Amino acid sequence: xxxxxxxxxxxxxxxxxxxxxxxxxxxxxxxxxxxxxxxxxxxxxxxxxxxxxxxxxxxxxxxxxxxxxxxxxxxxxxxxxxxxxxxxxx
Numbered sequence: 001x002x003x004x005x006x007x008x009x010x011x012x013x014x015x016x017x018x019x020x021x022x023x024x025x026x027x028x029x030x031x032x033x034x035x036x037x038x039x040x041x042x043x044x045x046x047x048x049x050x051x052x053x054x055x056x057x058x059x060x061x062x063x064x065x066x067x068x069x070x071x072x073x074x075x076x077x078x079x080x081x082x083x084x085x086x087x088x089x090x
Contacts, residue, residue: 017054024050038090049090053083 004010024047035043044052057079064075 020050040086040090044090046087049087052090053086056086057082 027046033045033047035045037043040049040052060079060082061072061075064070064072
């Protein structure tokens with residue numbers, strides 16, 4: 001793995017994604033999800049909302065990098081709130 005520069009933030013990011021996936025898999029095994037409609041214009045499961053949330057969080061971070069000089073911590077906090085809203089009511 002010497003080809004990649006593993007910094008602490010990079011490692012924490014991938015560890016966090018792995019923990020989320022393990023947690024969602026365990027939750028799915030214990031309590032299978034059913035499709036439901038929230039404020040999104042389509043019926044989704046928990047896994048669908050997780051994917052949509054992760055993808056939209058990436059775009060939020062890219063927008064912050066491209067369009068502002070604001071610290072990325074602000075984008076991360078915004079994305080955390082977005083994920084909570086999306087997973088609960090999405």
